Structure formats: structure tokens, C-alpha cells
Amino acid sequence: MPRDSFAIGPVRVRAGAARDLELPITRLISGADVGLPVRVLHGREDGPVVWVNAATHGDEVVGVEVIRRLLATLKPRDMRGTLIAVPVLNVLGVMTGERYLPDRRDLNRSFPGSARGSLASRIAHLMMTEVVAKCEVGIDLHTGSDRRTNLPQVRADLDDPRTRELAAAFGAPVMLHARIRDGSLRHAAREQGATVLLYEGGEAWRFDEWAITAAVDGVRRVLEELGMVDRVEEEAPPAPSVECRASGWVRARHTGFLHLDAQLGQQVTDGDRLGSLSDSFGRTLRLVRADRTGLVVGRTEAPVVNGGDAVVHLATPEP
Structure with a gap:
């Protein structure tokens, strides 16, 4: 029996297919519409539903390149489960070169948001209802901020066995037990029952190759651990993460x-x-x-x- 299609926004994605769409966010003063870019890869076979997002802060672009490279390696007809990719969550911040939104709010302190709240709150609500609510696992990609650079690392609740298992599978040099901040995507998603990994690596407004490579490989390993894609034997598997x-x-x-x-x-x-x-x-x-x-x-x-x-x-x- 063929797998059911996947509903998101106004569209349905058939099994074994990929679909790009934009979820409406707001309209600029010029009248131009601004939407949240999303790509859905709906595998032919049943499996987990996972999201990966980047640029929650508008100056953190490493994750945008991570998602671009990751998507280039995936074919929905060979996948199990469904992957929702959101390469630019803070669209307006990236467009204006700012960490925050035009209302000066930090998007990662605005979750779970509200359909009638501030601009940040509305984007957070859109992400929660159209993406997070459909998923059981999420990977939130970040970089250092304020002229800081970070060693590739996964921050997560290591006291939760499932989260710890996926953090270890990611294979970053470090996995750091990190408290959950109120208003963050990680906090809101966990409240809805999702397992969330937060990746940090590199510096804001830079494509640090070492941080990009570590993240692409790590996200791929998590998808392998979840059984969504076939495992690829690495020439030099990573050393176990330092906890x-x-x-x-x-x-x-x-x-x-x-x-x-x-x-x-x-x-x-x-x-x-x-x-x-x-x-x-x-x-x-x-x-x-x-x-x-x-x-x-x-x-x-x-x-x-x-x-x-x-x-x-x-x-x-x-x-």
C-alpha cells in the first residue's frame, strides 16, 4: 500500500517526492510578500518525521550552507520517513544583515509564539504549527555570535536517553549538557514532545568550512541513526564526542x-x-x-x- 502524501501549508507532497514552498510570513511596505522557505522530502517508505533549520538568528549563516549541501545528497525516493528543511528561519534578519528581527526581538526567545503577536511571535508560531508539530526530532543549527567563534558542538539534554543517543550519533567533537532557555525553539519543541539537538559551530557571517563539514556529516549520521537513509561507511569515523x-x-x-x-x-x-x-x-x-x-x-x-x-x-x- 503506497504511503500517504504529506500535508504542509496549502500543499500535499506525494511519497517519493520533494517539494519547495513558501509559508506566508508578512508583506513589506512595498507590497511584496515575504515567506518562510521550506523544502519537504517525503520518503517512499514510513519512518520518522524530522526537521532541520538554520538562521534562527539572521547573522548565523553556516547552517544555511549545511542544509544546502545536505539536501544535495538526499533523494526522497531512497528515503524512509520525511525531512522538513527550513534553511532560513529569520528571513528578514538575513535580508537586512541583522541578528534580530526589525522589531528588535530575538526570534529564539519568542517561541512558541502567537498568530496575533509581534512579528517574531508570528514567525515562531508559524514554525511551531507548520513544522515542529509534525515532527518527532529536530536539529537547530547555530553559530557563534557577537564576534565569537565556536568549536563544533551539540548542546542538548543529555539526561534524556533518546536525546543523548542522537547527540552521540551526531559525532561532534563535544556534546554539552545545556539547560533549556525559556522562549527558545528547543524549549517549545520539547514541550510538544520533540527530541531536539542544537548545533553550534563557526562564526557569524562566515562560511567556516570546518564548521560546515562537521554539521553536514553530523546531521547525516543522525538521519542514519534514525533509519531514514542508508548508512555510509566513513573512511575515518569521528572520535566519540567529549561529554x-x-x-x-x-x-x-x-x-x-x-x-x-x-x-x-x-x-x-x-x-x-x-x-x-x-x-x-x-x-x-x-x-x-x-x-x-x-x-x-x-x-x-x-x-x-x-x-x-x-x-x-x-x-x-x-x-
């Missing part, structure tokens, strides 16, 4: 020009030198030292910092 339960930022204790020595993925010990701060003539004002033992999972790329600014993100591996 971390706590993390924190080392902060500058002086204002100055920052010269960081610490590299992403580096293991450091409490007291190790991470870099230095100098004045405009190059005189060293203060050394930056690790305040704990851990793994460098994020760092600022800002050349000038003020006292109190976050400069290096350290995560503590589990014994």
Missing part, C-alpha cells in the same frame, strides 16, 4: 587589545596562559589565564575588549 556537563567564560580583567593564544579544541589547565592584553603601544597590561581546567569550545574574535568581556569559553569534560 561536558558544565562550561563558563573566562573574562578579561582589563581593557586592551587582545592577543589570544588559546585555540578551539585545546585542552587547558587552571592557571594556563590563554593570551594577553596590551595597550596601543604593545605594552602588556595583563595576561589572560584559565580559571578552570577544560576544553576551549568558544573564543572571541574581537581585537579590543573591555574589562569584564567574555574572551574564552571553557567546557569541563566528564571524568
